[in-house]
Amino acid sequence: MRVTQFAALGAALSLTAMTAQAGTLEDVQARGELNCVVTTGVAGFAAPDENGKWTGFDVDFCRAVAAAVLGDGEKVKFVPTTGKTRFTVLNSGEGDILFRNTTETMSRDADLKLTFLPVNYYDGQGFLIRKELGINSAKDLDGASICIQTGTTTELNLADFFRVNGMSYEPVAIETNEEGITNYSANRCDVYTTDASGLASTRAALDDPSAHIILPEIISKEPLGGAVRHGDDQWADISKWVVNAIIIAEELGVTAANVAEHAAAAGDNPSINRLLGTEGDMGAMIGLDKDWAARAISAVGNYAESFDRNIGPDTPIGLARGLNASWKDGGILYAAPIR
């Protein structure tokens, strides 16, 4: 409770601190390191490996921004946060940018003074439940005990869903996804609810995945994306266009492997030329040099490469592209053009 109050206080104070925090780009370049707010660990999105190196889908976006701004995708300091502390950390200036499975909402945008970056993962909230309970629809969950992460939109969606359907539930409050898995597998709650992407990996991690099902209902829209503080439009632009560049690179077939070749000289495709700075100087508009996007792409690859490496069908998480396919392939991933 106290933490939430502090979060509110932090958001309020950020208004006064804003003037001091313009010039994030200069701060980051002077520091030589990007402070990126991530989770304490969500499989596939952000977690340290056995050598202490952070990997994951969200992590890749941090590295892409660092590569664009600092020229090196390794120059990132990861700031692990819980669902409650993430915005305070960003607003207080301890973090420069946030990539933490964070749903864009109006109140976060306006009230918490965040500027959201383009959505990098379209998600929705689902339910994971034991097969033996014989429940096949979320509408039958009346009276269930449900493990739910505090301080998240899933908490609010859940309350809405049960209210609309005139049902009651017993919340079991948890702090992190990992705690949710532990509580659910120890039978302390009947149902675990979080974003569907998290549920897939949770189910894969259970002792006997076939004994659990994910209910068909998706009860919310969860557009996950990065965010920066209000008050520094240049920094917001840089972050936004790095995310767009990663998405556009997939559309144009630019990969980590061929980006150097494409960037060496102007080719036939003007879109690729503009993206990689071989034609015009788009980078100057956001305070960077011509090669900003080329550096970002060579650090982490395009959207498809990062997706497949971290959360795609060949990983233990095994998520299909689904809604997150490029608009050219029938998905809704659609980035504004660079021109």
Place this chain on the structure above:
Amino acid sequence: MEKNNLSATGSTMKPDYVIGEHPDLPPPSNTIGPIAWIRDNLLSSPANIVMTILSIFFLYKILPPSLDWMFFDAAFVGEDRNACRAVADGACWAFISERFKLFTYGFYPIENRWRVDLSFVLLVIAVIPILFDKTPFRKYGLWFAMVFPFIAGWLLVGGFGLDPVPTEKFGGFMLTLVVGITGIAFSLPLGILLALGRQSNLPIIKVFCVSFIEFIRGVPLITLLFVASTMLSYFLPPGTNFDLLLRVLIMVTLFSAGYMAEVIRGGLQAIPKGQFEASDAMGLKYWPSMRLIVLPQALKISIPGIVNTFIGLYKDTTLVIIIGLLDPLGIGRASLSDTKWTGLSNEVYLFVALFFFVSCFAMSRYSLYLENKLQTEHRR
């Protein structure tokens, strides 16, 4: 009794001992040995018999499965969780051994980890003469202990010829040790000063100490850490970069100093007034009388409480997760998100629990040893 026996068995036999110095007979066979021990301790009354049987039953129920899970049916090597599952149904310790370095060093750069090892060895060398007064060359050892914090700080943080390592790379056991030991080392003297200040006759010092202690005791540590990590940036001039670990160290030290002060005040109040008056009568000034007469007695009384505070502080280091530093628990939780290993929470929590148990149990045993060594009164 004995004489009667003797005369009864045979007055004609000459005893093989000097009269009046009969050697002790061995105790009756039913009062010694394992059988007697069992009878005395486990089966002495009907209630105890029932308890013993119940305990054996529960041990039988709990012990074999846990041992199976932990050792006999556990996998110690393997590439990932599936490899573990293929070999054994029990614990998958391969996960812990793969992650052991991460648990130990956190994110400390691999090529510089020898500096952490060296600091740890020096720590042991520095601590032994403080803990045991029969250590050879103790005087030099104590001098070394005085300079050790500077050496360790230099080794861990770098600079002056070593590669600088930013403190946010600290993690795992080394972070717990850095925070725990710094907190313990600085909170004791600070706590003593605060306790003396609270008893002082000088109003300004007294008011300051009382309000400090009451403030610290009125606020949870997690709040202080949170303020240190995020709120501080609002109050400091923009552009100030105040090391995060340093903020944590200061907050943890101040926090436990507040508690320490109250523990020591308990000790001070147990000293009879006569002791203060006697030291005044000896002509001792305030500091010598405290150092020579009052504090040695007060601290001795307070040992259990002091160690209690130390242990609490040591365990509270896990709260640093709230400000984005990963202690062993945080490392463990983050490791559980590795897709190769997810779902092994029992192994991780047991391992971290073992680490904390070993450290805290050692502290509590040392405190018992110290109490026994300083025992001067009659035992009750």
